[in-house]
Amino acid sequence: MIKYTDEHEWIVVDGNIATVGITDYAQKALGDVVFVELPEVGVTFGTGDEVAVVESVKAASEVYAPLSGDITEVNSDLEGEPALVNTSPTDGGWFFKMSIADTGELDGMMDEAAYNDFVAGLE
Amino acid sequence: MSADQTLLKTPLYELHVENGGKMVPFAGYAMPVQYPLGIMKEHLHTREAAGLFDVSHMGQAYIRSLDGSDPAAAIEEIMPGALQILKPGKMRYTLLLNDQGGIEDDLMVTRTFEPEGTLYVVVNAACKEKDYAILEEKLGDKIALEPLEDRALIALQGPKAEAVLAKLAPEVADLSFMEATMVTLEGVVCWVSRSGYTGEDGYEISVPMDEAEAFSKRLLMNDDVELIGLGARDSLRLEAGLCLSGHDFNETISPVAASVTFALGKKRREAGDFAGGDRILSELEKGADNVRVGILPEGRAPAREGVIITDLSGNEIGKVTSGGFGPTLGAPIAMGYVPKAFAENGTEIQLLVRGKSLAAKVAATPFVPQRYKRKTV
Numbered sequence: 001m002i003k004y005t006d007e008h009e010w011i012v013v014d015g016n017i018a019t020v021g022i023t024d025y026a027q028k029a030l031g032d033v034v035f036v037e038l039p040e041v042g043v044t045f046g047t048g049d050e051v052a053v054v055e056s057v058k059a060a061s062e063v064y065a066p067l068s069g070d071i072t073e074v075n076s077d078l079e080g081e082p083a084l085v086n087t088s089p090t091d092g093g094w095f096f097k098m099s100i101a102d103t104g105e106l107d108g109m110m111d112e113a114a115y116n117d118f119v120a121g122l123e
Numbered sequence: 124m125s126a127d128q129t130l131l132k133t134p135l136y137e138l139h140v141e142n143g144g145k146m147v148p149f150a151g152y153a154m155p156v157q158y159p160l161g162i163m164k165e166h167l168h169t170r171e172a173a174g175l176f177d178v179s180h181m182g183q184a185y186i187r188s189l190d191g192s193d194p195a196a197a198i199e200e201i202m203p204g205a206l207q208i209l210k211p212g213k214m215r216y217t218l219l220l221n222d223q224g225g226i227e228d229d230l231m232v233t234r235t236f237e238p239e240g241t242l243y244v245v246v247n248a249a250c251k252e253k254d255y256a257i258l259e260e261k262l263g264d265k266i267a268l269e270p271l272e273d274r275a276l277i278a279l280q281g282p283k284a285e286a287v288l289a290k291l292a293p294e295v296a297d298l299s300f301m302e303a304t305m306v307t308l309e310g311v312v313c314w315v316s317r318s319g320y321t322g323e324d325g326y327e328i329s330v331p332m333d334e335a336e337a338f339s340k341r342l343l344m345n346d347d348v349e350l351i352g353l354g355a356r357d358s359l360r361l362e363a364g365l366c367l368s369g370h371d372f373n374e375t376i377s378p379v380a381a382s383v384t385f386a387l388g389k390k391r392r393e394a395g396d397f398a399g400g401d402r403i404l405s406e407l408e409k410g411a412d413n414v415r416v417g418i419l420p421e422g423r424a425p426a427r428e429g430v431i432i433t434d435l436s437g438n439e440i441g442k443v444t445s446g447g448f449g450p451t452l453g454a455p456i457a458m459g460y461v462p463k464a465f466a467e468n469g470t471e472i473q474l475l476v477r478g479k480s481l482a483a484k485v486a487a488t489p490f491v492p493q494r495y496k497r498k499t500v
Contacts, residue, residue: 032162034455035424057354057447
């Protein structure tokens, strides 16, 4: 199952674990990513907390936790190759995995069709 | 996205939009921060080939004297460069100083070929109203300032700039860095100087505004030329170690503190015969308390304007004034102010980025060697 937030994050749900990244729309808007500051494994975040920072050549942008839960893994490939966020936003450019404290939080999120409509409305 | 309607537009606005420029407000103008190529590739393209920049938002003006004397004699009162000795077709980078010796703005001054010794100046977009007001207030009884509102300004920068422009006017190849001349390009009379703010060889071309779009399109037909936005303009000038007015210095900071003493004329720095001369001479002798330095963060995280600089014990010693990522260097770079005891290259410092202390070193600028075409003697 894949879900989307209006902050342009994607969430792939596998059992009790969510893998989180930013969408193609978001990476295009940010431009060339030169650094990603990732959270530490084991830290607990609440929905909407600042969990990561993406730096493009021009500016820094915060990434907010789409769900509440604990960080279980981060994508260490981004340390050496932050441009993966641009070249492979929904695959190799994932940010982190987190446990899902409350599956009910997924209910309010957009599915792929709804997100595509949302983005179409922005362009 | 449409730009705010209250923003001014340069003569190349339509060209930017047609080419997918992402328009943002800058100094009251709608300007392209980047094109579809993106800041990284735009930056690298300029270093490898040639970039076309619209800098029409900058202030272009003529300065003439009211009594037939040299207008440079008047402006030298508030600018510390050796300007009276400028021969026709020669230009200088100089500073507009206040009475306290603080830097109101930096600017380019060129001697035109007019028999009266008329000067052509280019000032920063964000400062043009202020600069013109200062010139009027301080020197209004000696000089007349004539803003050139009907001219666009285009910068063509990069190692291929000469070959591109020389196809239209072979004589531009004969100009050396900081020289200018009148050239007919595609039937249009333009004022062309070999100058720029990217650290690369290149030209700045003052074109009548009605001709600017056609002229730019003509340059863009060349495969070596790409449109470059403000984002890459900023990263290029930062790699070249060049100051951004209002950020890397301001009206309280002297040329000594800002490490731009190269802008002080040799004889003039002995005489101190300019606004704030006492302070500046004293600082030349004793050094300024805090000075602008280059900074190389050790990791990959950029440290941007406003980031606090600390010593190794965590005591605040200064702030970053410009910072970001250098695409040519492939690493973050910054400039900022530190006490003179920390100003030596190689000094270890720390940068407080989002609550974390990141290791960094004071470093020589330019970060990327400047490649100006200077006259070979």
